[in-house]
Amino acid sequence: MIVVFDLDGTLIDSAPDIHATANAVLTAEGLGRFDLARVRSFIGHGVPHLVDSMLAAHGISDPVRAERMTAHVISRYEDAVLLTRPYPNVTATLDILREAGHRLAVCTNKPAAPARAVLRHLALDEYFELVLGGDSGLPRKPDPAPLIEVVRQMGGGPAVYVGDSEVDAETAEAAGLPLLLFTEGYRKASADSLPHDALFSDFADLPALIAAR
Numbered sequence: 001m002i003v004v005f006d007l008d009g010t011l012i013d014s015a016p017d018i019h020a021t022a023n024a025v026l027t028a029e030g031l032g033r034f035d036l037a038r039v040r041s042f043i044g045h046g047v048p049h050l051v052d053s054m055l056a057a058h059g060i061s062d063p064v065r066a067e068r069m070t071a072h073v074i075s076r077y078e079d080a081v082l083l084t085r086p087y088p089n090v091t092a093t094l095d096i097l098r099e100a101g102h103r104l105a106v107c108t109n110k111p112a113a114p115a116r117a118v119l120r121h122l123a124l125d126e127y128f129e130l131v132l133g134g135d136s137g138l139p140r141k142p143d144p145a146p147l148i149e150v151v152r153q154m155g156g157g158p159a160v161y162v163g164d165s166e167v168d169a170e171t172a173e174a175a176g177l178p179l180l181l182f183t184e185g186y187r188k189a190s191a192d193s194l195p196h197d198a199l200f201s202d203f204a205d206l207p208a209l210i211a212a213r
């Protein structure tokens, strides 16, 4: 089975690093900072959406400024790893899945370089044959194109998607892949309101869900 994972809010709790990065960029722009919960609510659609959400929350619509801030976030993003942790049991579960012969990949809206940097920092990079980021040139999730492309590059065949959010649920449905929804990430809607094949709150439960497919 090909097992494709979302990154932020699924494998890793990266909101503290994204929060720190966002506030550094806001401060450089002379704009007020946001608390962690607010920034977490802006995560999931990639960097341009994060910046647009922060500007909108300040009542600002300014494409030139948005572009400058997006570039500033990206310039800091590869170093934004120190506050990020894998969710409990992620590493052990990746070991189990790999031992069971599954092939693992990441499909994230985070740009590829910071996605690879944080995976490397947490010693998780070696598990994944492929990391497709939000700057691949394809439309970002919830467009199904990046998820379909990951499965294609992995050679096709049976696949599942593991994600945490509205974006992931919409992506999986549009791509025609089963979604295993991790409930402890950055979702805003209730888990039951999102299309999913299974829910889990502990990565230790994931191997059995995948084996049952």
Ligand SMILES: O=C(O)COP(=O)(O)O
Residues within 6 Å of the ligand: 006, 007, 008, 009, 042, 043, 044, 045, 046, 047, 050, 107, 108, 109, 110, 111, 141
């Ligand atoms: O960086 C984001 O906004 C979201 O990233 P994700 O697709 O890994 O959840």
Ligand SMILES: [Mg+2]
Residues within 6 Å of the ligand: 006, 007, 008, 009, 010, 044, 163, 164, 165, 185, 186
């Ligand atoms: Mg996510």
